[in-house]
Amino acid sequence: MHLERLALSRSTLDRAAHRRSDPRLIATLLADPTARVALFHEGETAVTTAPTVHLWSVEELAGVKTGEHQFFLGEDEQGRGYLALSVTERPPLPEGASWATLRDTGALLDDSGAGIFTTAVALIAWHTFHTHCANCGTGTEVVQGGWVRLCPNCRREHYPRTDPAVIMTVVGPDDRVLLGRGATWPENRYSTLAGFVEPGESLEDAVRREVAEESGVLVGDVAYRGSQPWPFPSSLMLGFRGEALSSRIRVDELELAEARWWSREELQADIKAGRVVLPPAVSIARRLIEDWFGAPIPDDPSAW
Ligand SMILES: [Zn+2]
Structure with missing residues (x-):
């Protein structure tokens, strides 16, 4: 499901x-x-x-x-x-x-x-x-109750854009999950890897490419898990679970400060000890991690 x-x-x-x-x-x-x-x-x-x-x-x-x-x-x-x-x-x-x-x-x-x-x-x-026409540069008018912008010069219609981004748990052969810490994130914040889909690319290949680029881990099978809009400013987050084909990590230090594998027991212990802080409940990242974990993870780790 x-x-x-x-x-x-x-x-x-x-x-x-x-x-x-x-x-x-x-x-x-x-x-x-x-x-x-x-x-x-x-x-x-x-x-x-x-x-x-x-x-x-x-x-x-x-x-x-x-x-x-x-x-x-x-x-x-x-x-x-x-x-x-x-x-x-x-x-x-x-x-x-x-x-x-x-x-x-x-x-x-x-x-x-x-x-x-x-x-x-x-x-x-x-x-x-998006205040101006991408075709001719003229300032556009809002029509259709706010759902279209119309160019008064070239008459082109512009529709609200949504940028597809993939976000994924990567699960290793021993059922460990791969999480990373963004280069600019707070000390103990870890989350799923994610990235934008590029032109000419399928969602599945975007998952494999992003994971390989950021962590060096190779992904085989990719399964869709769900989606949610993330309007900051215009993403649609498409959530996946990827099965890892390799386990050696080579982090792209521009994007990630660190990436590691966790078993369920290790992740629970690190969260309880404050060594890992997961993304908030509003994010699909949190739900993907819970999907792998097999249960909701409380915001207050002392509740465990
Ligand atoms: Zn125009």
Whole structure:
């Protein structure tokens, strides 16, 4: 079975893409008392104690200074439309709510909040970094409820991009797992290896190439385990388990400070002793490591 319910892969809204072609869609929803609006400011949104993403009604937004981003996110089971708006100033929040980042809250939010926050962060990043036509250089216009940018000069349409990246546990013949520590990471942080898929390359070959480049280990069979968006700014993390054909490690010191093999017993002992800190629950890396380990790994190692 594939990895289910990855933190940032959850969502409840119907994207209702057929509604995006209505040029008055955003204006219509901004006058609709049933519409629900999530606000974003410098990568953060308002998170309630539930916790979920706090949603405003259009009425409650009177006086709020909105920014350049306005997107249609979709509709819920009742047919209510959902918008994401950026704001230039943070409005007051209801009791208990606070502004938070997706990295910090993505694993805690309910499914609805996780989907809204992940999609909005991804779209905001794309619009921020893709303001001009890649064909002729003219500034582009936002259309289709925020899901397309149209060049007014050459009429080319530009769609939000998602960059595929592979991330993998590599398991040796003795069932040990290969983890590495990035060259710029804190002292005890270890994680799975990962890297971007290159043009002209299959996912399986990207797994084999990245592992060989970073660690010197050769990988044979590669099995897909699951995926989740990672909108920092535009990755889609595709998770795999690779079976190692060799065990000798030669680290590429530009990318990794260190790579090692761990048995389950060794990893548990090192985590308990504070010698290894795994990536947080919001990451697919954590879930891939737990997938190999065979059980959830508690955030507080003294709970073991
Ligand atoms: Zn153009």
